[in-house]
Amino acid sequence: MPVSSGVRKRIREFLDPDDEIHYVFPADIFGSANPCVFIAVTRKTITILSTGRLSRKSPKRVISTTLRNHRIGPVETATTPWFKFNGIVYEIDDEYVSVVHAADAEILRDVAKPEDPLPDL
Structure with a gap:
């Protein structure tokens, strides 16, 4: 089930x-x-609340904040889906595996951009 707009609004209160x-x-x-935590991937950070x-529906405090230039996954899916992020193992429901993959694809797309071969032009 997607995270509701009310929860997103409460999460925004903890962000820049x-x-x-x-x-x-x-x-x-x-x-x-x-x-229980929420992981919020923003333009600037990955914030864990x-x-x-x-x-499970009301964020109480920020546990950690990491710059957005990190991957969240990979997600192991042989059993209950899980991933290790900053040394901590998180379990997620099956429906959120695609969300982690999308967030990682976004950061990998930005990292994979080649440097400008002629930056002075």
Whole structure:
């Protein structure tokens, strides 16, 4: 199920006002006592927000922020889909695998651009 507009609005409150959300998806931190998070991929950053124990629908605080020049995946899909990001293992629902792939494709597309061979022209 896609992340609702209400949740996106609450997530925006934790981000820079001049930034824009490209992708948002819920995940669980593997083996954590407080596992529920949202991962927000913006134009500038990848921000991970904790939801707290009582609700998966309300972000409570920012856990970490990484510059957008990092990949999130690859996602391992042999069992429950999971990926390792900044040393932490996250599990996601099947429906969000394509979101991670799209976010990674966006960053890889920007990295794969060749340098201008004639920059002085």
